[in-house]
Amino acid sequence: MENYLQDINKYITEKLLKRKTDNAYRTLEVKENLVDFCSNDYLGFARDKKLTKEVEKALATLNIPNGGTGARTITGTTNLILDTEKQIAHFHKAEAALFYNSGFTANLGFFAALPYRGDTILYDELIHASIRDGMQLSRANSYSFAHNNLEALEKRLQKAKGKIYVVVESIYSMDGDAAPLTEIMKLCKKYNAALIVDEAHSNGIFGENGSGLVCELGLEKDVFARVMTFGKAIGSHGAVVVGNQNLINFLINFSRPFIYTTAPPPHQVLGVKYAYDKLSFVDDKRLIISNLISLFKTKIKAESSLSLIDSFSPIQCIIIPGNDNVKYLCNKLQEDDFYVKPIVAPTVPIGLERIRICLHAFNTPQEVERLCHTIVKHTKTMDL
Numbered sequence: 001m002e003n004y005l006q007d008i009n010k011y012i013t014e015k016l017l018k019r020k021t022d023n024a025y026r027t028l029e030v031k032e033n034l035v036d037f038c039s040n041d042y043l044g045f046a047r048d049k050k051l052t053k054e055v056e057k058a059l060a061t062l063n064i065p066n067g068g069t070g071a072r073t074i075t076g077t078t079n080l081i082l083d084t085e086k087q088i089a090h091f092h093k094a095e096a097a098l099f100y101n102s103g104f105t106a107n108l109g110f111f112a113a114l115p116y117r118g119d120t121i122l123y124d125e126l127i128h129a130s131i132r133d134g135m136q137l138s139r140a141n142s143y144s145f146a147h148n149n150l151e152a153l154e155k156r157l158q159k160a161k162g163k164i165y166v167v168v169e170s171i172y173s174m175d176g177d178a179a180p181l182t183e184i185m186k187l188c189k190k191y192n193a194a195l196i197v198d199e200a201h202s203n204g205i206f207g208e209n210g211s212g213l214v215c216e217l218g219l220e221k222d223v224f225a226r227v228m229t230f231g232k233a234i235g236s237h238g239a240v241v242v243g244n245q246n247l248i249n250f251l252i253n254f255s256r257p258f259i260y261t262t263a264p265p266p267h268q269v270l271g272v273k274y275a276y277d278k279l280s281f282v283d284d285k286r287l288i289i290s291n292l293i294s295l296f297k298t299k300i301k302a303e304s305s306l307s308l309i310d311s312f313s314p315i316q317c318i319i320i321p322g323n324d325n326v327k328y329l330c331n332k333l334q335e336d337d338f339y340v341k342p343i344v345a346p347t348v349p350i351g352l353e354r355i356r357i358c359l360h361a362f363n364t365p366q367e368v369e370r371l372c373h374t375i376v377k378h379t380k381t382m383d384l
Contacts, residue, residue, distance in 0.1 A: 023323040024344050034339035035367050037357045042314045043204055043285050044362040045235025045275050055270045068263035072099075073252070076263025084273045085240065091276055092211050092228060093220040094242035098251050101264050103200055103229030104130040106239035108137070109257035110196070110225065111167075114250065115140035120160035122153060123167045126175065128198060131167055140165075147172075150183050157191040164193035165224075170213035171201035174348055174356065176315030178202075181213060185222050194224035201313060204233025205289070209280040236271040238264055285361035289314050292359045292368050299372035306379060309354070317343070317354045318375065325382060326353040332378045338371055 019025040045051060062080065069075045081099055089097040100106035111134025115121050119140040123131065126147045135142045141161070145152040157164065166188055168179040181197065188195045199212040207216035210233065214223050225247060229239040241251060251258060296316055300308055307319040320326040326342040333340045333355070343356045355375075359368070 022345070023327060024346065031334065031339050034334060034337050035363070035371070036339050036360065037363070037367075037371060038339040038341050039358060039360070040201070040232040041235050042233040042289060042358065042360055043210075043235065043282055044360060045233070045278070047362070048235065048278075051235075051271075051274055051278065054274050055267060058270050058274070059267055062266055064266055066267075067265050070262060071260060072263045073259055078263075078266070078269075080266060080269050080273075081263065084269050084276075087273065087276060088228065088240050089242055091209070091279070092226065092242050093215055094226070094244075096245045096248040097228075097240040097242045098248045098255075098258065099264060099269070100239045100241065100258060101261055102237065103198075103227065103231060103239040105257040105261065106227050106229070106241055107131045107198065108134040109251065109255035110227065110241055111135050112137035112257070113255040114138070114247075115163070115165050119162040119165065121165045121167060122156045122160065122193070124148065124169070124172075124179065126172050127167060127169065128173060128200075131198065147175075148177070148180055150180065150187065153184065154187055154191075157187060157193060160191070160193070164191060165196060166193050167196045167198070169198045169200065170206075171199075171313045171315065173201055173315070174317070174343060174354075175309050176201075176311030176313045176317055176356075177309060178213065178311075178313065181217055181219055181223075185219055189222070195222070196225045196227070197223050198227045198229075200227065200229040200239075201232055201315060203228045203230075204279055205286060205314065210282070210286065230272050230275070234272060234275045236275055237268055238272060282361075288361045289359055292363055292365065295365055295368050296357070296359060296372060299369060300375070303372060304376045304379065306375070314359045316357045316359065318357070319352060319354050320379070320384065321351050321353055323353055325384065326355060329375070329378055329382065330355055333371075333374060336374050338374065340371075 064078055085097045085099055107130035115138040117139040121135050121140050121142040123144055124147055125144040143156055145156050171178055185195055197214055202213040204210040206213040214220050214226055225241055225243040227239055227241055230236040309317040320329055323344040330340050330342040340355050343354050345353055
């Protein structure tokens with residue numbers, strides 16, 4: 001009887017061994033006292049002690065439970081959540097917003113609920129894993145198109161059937177480049193398709209007061225739905241889907257990851273609320289990031305011939321082909337006190353492995369210059 005799970009355990013062991021053989025095995029670790037060029041905390045809100053104290057003070061004044069207590073459709077909806085949803089919808093120039101416990105569940109909940117059998121979803125080939133998982137649950141037909149390729153998208157649109165959905169990220173998480181949203185929107189109008197934009201990495205950074213790239217381009221009235229996550233520049237956790245009230249009512253009724261999940265606790269909601277309160281007053285931080293982006297790109301291009309992905313966002317990536325190579329370089333950078341992580345296959349295609357460098361408002365020009373110098377120094381000793 002003790003071997004009744006032998007086949008399953010053998011399967012698990014073999015899969016893990018394959019990951020180790022490919023040098024793609026993931027582990028959980030804590031890195032302390034390194035210069036952060038790794039996290040998504042672009043504005044430094046996650047480490048903002050003043051913001052933390054404001055949340056703690058507000059939490060002490062609320063006469064509500066510490067936890068979510070139940071799903072939103074039962075006991076989990078509070079005036080705090082409703083007011084925060086209204087605040088966020090107004091901030092992003094939308095009719096309504098619906099709070100999800102994470103960006104992953106927001107994408108899962110949207111795509112599993114709305115597109116259906118006979119519909120068509122067209123998605124950029126670099127779209128996030130959470131959207132891919134949601135599409136698999138939707139029962140709709142889904143087809144990828146070449147990254148940021150308008151011609152490829154139009155060819156897909158010409159053949160699409162049923163209700164048509166086009167989904168892109170405003171800023172791509174593993175490349176840092178931007179979608180040509182204005183041109184994509186024109187195609188969506190031409191072929192009567194609904195555009196959905198994941199703004200995880202543009203929320204707080206682009207647009208007026210950090211309202212996102214969609215707002216910066218004046219497309220908020222045309223884009224059908226946006227997913228605004230809080231784990232990046234907002235420095236917290238969770239996400240909202242923003243759109244018209246009809247869409248939000250639909251998700252409340254049909255989005256299973258929303259319906260059957262315990263509501264977010266008050267401290268999470270307050271963290272988001274107070275971060276949004278600050279967004280209108282941190283233009284100086286966004287300017288610092290912009291200047292650091294220019295500095296980083298200039299230094300890398302001047303001192304090396306390394307392949308730098310074209311990006312004007314805080315995400316800057318240098319292609320270092322091969323899992324072994326990119327892991328070696330990141331280990332060397334960590335030894336030199338820089339917190340940089342390798343992005344390896346299968347997260348990115350084989351041959352396009354990279355170091356992904358995130359620039360923050362709390363980084364200094366001196367740190368960026370030293371990082372560039374150290375990258376160039378180590379790559380000169382590598383066979384690339």
